[in-house]
Amino acid sequence: MELVDAPHSKCGTFGFVGSSPTAPTFLMNTYQRFPLELVRGKGCWVWDKEGNKYLDAIAGIATCSLGHSHRKLTNALNKQLRKIQHVSNLFFIPEQEDLAEWLIKNSCAESVFFCNSGAEANEAAIKLARKYGHIQRGIKNPIILSAKSSFHGRTLAALSATGQEKYHKNFGPLLEGFDFFSFNSSKSFQDLQEKIEKELPRISAVLIEPIQGEGGIFPGENDFFHFLRDFCTKNKILLIFDEVQSGMGRTGKLWGYEQFQIEPDAFTLAKGLGGGHAIGALLVKESANIFELGDHASTFGGNPFACKAALTVAKEIENANLLENVNSRGKQIRLGLRQIVNDYPNHFNEVRGVGLMQGLVIKEGSHLNSQIITRKTIEEGLLTIGAGPKVIRIVPPLIIKEKEVNQLIIRLRKSIKGLIC
Numbered sequence: 001m002e003l004v005d006a007p008h009s010k011c012g013t014f015g016f017v018g019s020s021p022t023a024p025t026f027l028m029n030t031y032q033r034f035p036l037e038l039v040r041g042k043g044c045w046v047w048d049k050e051g052n053k054y055l056d057a058i059a060g061i062a063t064c065s066l067g068h069s070h071r072k073l074t075n076a077l078n079k080q081l082r083k084i085q086h087v088s089n090l091f092f093i094p095e096q097e098d099l100a101e102w103l104i105k106n107s108c109a110e111s112v113f114f115c116n117s118g119a120e121a122n123e124a125a126i127k128l129a130r131k132y133g134h135i136q137r138g139i140k141n142p143i144i145l146s147a148k149s150s151f152h153g154r155t156l157a158a159l160s161a162t163g164q165e166k167y168h169k170n171f172g173p174l175l176e177g178f179d180f181f182s183f184n185s186s187k188s189f190q191d192l193q194e195k196i197e198k199e200l201p202r203i204s205a206v207l208i209e210p211i212q213g214e215g216g217i218f219p220g221e222n223d224f225f226h227f228l229r230d231f232c233t234k235n236k237i238l239l240i241f242d243e244v245q246s247g248m249g250r251t252g253k254l255w256g257y258e259q260f261q262i263e264p265d266a267f268t269l270a271k272g273l274g275g276g277h278a279i280g281a282l283l284v285k286e287s288a289n290i291f292e293l294g295d296h297a298s299t300f301g302g303n304p305f306a307c308k309a310a311l312t313v314a315k316e317i318e319n320a321n322l323l324e325n326v327n328s329r330g331k332q333i334r335l336g337l338r339q340i341v342n343d344y345p346n347h348f349n350e351v352r353g354v355g356l357m358q359g360l361v362i363k364e365g366s367h368l369n370s371q372i373i374t375r376k377t378i379e380e381g382l383l384t385i386g387a388g389p390k391v392i393r394i395v396p397p398l399i400i401k402e403k404e405v406n407q408l409i410i411r412l413r414k415s416i417k418g419l420i421c
């Protein structure tokens, strides 16, 4: 099969290119899918079934850290499959120990619990926060504070902690014991302070993303996060970071919390951890290491296959100097996006983000939205995704090369030009 670039579009159209979508009649209608069927990937590139080639700036939504079909990951997992794939957590699992050791040696945490996804990692964190409230602080009805416009996952507790009403609709009653404050309200901290005054005796934890992803790529402000750290320390409240999207090198540091030079008491991981394989984790410092025998469990969590995947990703981040790459490619993307803002001031007004977690913000009043643009970039052979209706999210694999970033910007510019000429 000949592998070709996706056909270029005509100005003003955003019609369908690539393989025609098959009708998934047996699947529940829960995803608004791109009209594409991807069948193969290599590095930062993916191909549809007709052989059209696309630069992947979605990476499984910030998940395929090493891109697609990475030689070391493929080899390690082939080997692991032939060795042993899954055993129950009732047995000692050396791959799990190796991964835990790497995570502990390279973070502020001292202990890890493994699960399968971001929502599950946050569920574990929420249970931990409640137990901490009960046993360490003697609170009968503990409250967890989280931020407005946050996203923590789709299971019921993670959903209850998510500060976006659109995700709550029709799923009430949600869990009680959550309240929300404005993210980055660093000017006055007024919103947070009001919550604190009202509820302080009941607050057992603050759960927060260091960089809000799904909510629109909002990097946390330094002052605000230092205020949070001091407030939590002073009041014996757990500060828990949701690093499901920001962790494992995505921001140019291994962990998002390093951006502020503070440490959380606990943090959660998933997405990039397994490089495309299902694994999540809750990591805790000594102050939060309170789970005991039988407190929590997961059948698949941390099985040998998933742990081998994550350990291979971790070692490659370390050995291939990927953090350096994330920083330089992140700067390059920002420059390109800023140029787009300069050239199209009626349609874009801001570039937000850190490392390889960048957002191009669409201006109020523009006829463009993230859905229109992400569909159009497909025609130019580029996969992008929205973070809400007004932000184009750029989260490519951590291995993306300079010339691929050039292509990314060229293709994005072309798509935008095609929509507004």
Ligand SMILES: Cc1ncc(COP(=O)(O)O)c(C=O)c1O
Pocket (backbone or CB within 6 Å): 117, 118, 119, 120, 122, 151, 152, 153, 154, 209, 213, 214, 242, 243, 244, 245, 246, 270, 271
């Ligand atoms: C910050 C954050 N937390 C939690 C989740 C939920 O992760 P999962 O989809 O693996 O359950 C996501 C997913 O987008 C996320 O971005």
